[in-house]
Amino acid sequence: MPRKSVYRAVADIDREALAEFQAGIRKRYTDEQILAELKQSAERLGRSPTMREFAADSKTTVHPQTVIEHFGSWNRAKRKAGLVPRRFATREELLALLQELGKELGRVPTARDIDEHRGKLPSKSLYWHTFGSLTNALREAGFDVPVGEERLERALDQAVSLSKKLGRLPKFADWTTARKADDAMLTEWQIYRMFDARRGAWSTFQFLVRERLREADVDVAADGTIS
Numbered sequence: 340m341p342r343k344s345v346y347r348a349v350a351d352i353d354r355e356a357l358a359e360f361q362a363g364i365r366k367r368y369t370d371e372q373i374l375a376e377l378k379q380s381a382e383r384l385g386r387s388p389t390m391r392e393f394a395a396d397s398k399t400t401v402h403p404q405t406v407i408e409h410f411g412s413w414n415r416a417k418r419k420a421g422l423v424p425r426r427f428a429t430r431e432e433l434l435a436l437l438q439e440l441g442k443e444l445g446r447v448p449t450a451r452d453i454d455e456h457r458g459k460l461p462s463k464s465l466y467w468h469t470f471g472s473l474t475n476a477l478r479e480a481g482f483d484v485p486v487g488e489e490r491l492e493r494a495l496d497q498a499v500s501l502s503k504k505l506g507r508l509p510k511f512a513d514w515t516t517a518r519k520a521d522d523a524m525l526t527e528w529q530i531y532r533m534f535d536a537r538r539g540a541w542s543t544f545q546f547l548v549r550e551r552l553r554e555a556d557v558d559v560a561a562d563g564t565i566s
Contacts, residue, residue: 438481
C-alpha cells in the first residue's frame, strides 16, 4: 500500500488524538514551573531574558521552545511571569533590513545569513516572534519562499532515524544537538516553520514522526519512548 502524501497526512491528522498526544508531551513541566524559571533567569541576568539568553542560562532546565509551546509566544509567557518584553524594531524596519540583505546577497536570505550578519540585523528569533516565522517575514518582504513537501519528507526521515538512536521521539533540544553533529540535517527552525510556527508546531511534527514509526511497526509509548 503506497504511503500517503505527507501534506495529506497533516490534513488528515485526528485532532483529538493530536491534542491527547500534545497534552502528554507537555506534562513534563507545569505552567507554574516554567514561569518560575523565567523569573529566576531574569533575576540572574538582571533584566528580562531574550530567548537566546534564556537558552544560554546554564541554570535553566526548560528550552525556550517549551515555553512557547505552553503559552503561545515568548512575550506572552514573559508577561505572565510579570516580566516586561524587550523593545525591538518595528515591522517595517525589520522588513527593510531583510530586503537590504537580499539585495546584498543577490538571493533570498536564509536563517544562517541572518546569523552571519549579526550586528547589521537583529536575531532570526525576533523575526519569528514578530512575523510568526522567518518564512512569513521573507514573504512579507517580497521574497518568493516556497515550502515543499519534499522538505517535510526529508525531515520525517531524519526524525525517524534520530528517534531510533535516542529511543524516543526527538525534542526540540535533541534536534538542536543532533544538527550540530550533522549539518546535513534540516535545522529545528526550518522544521518549525513548516507548520507556520503556530502553537504546538513541534508536537505536531512529533505526532507525524510517531505515525511514520508506527507505519514501520515501531511501538511508540504515550510519553514518546519507543521500543
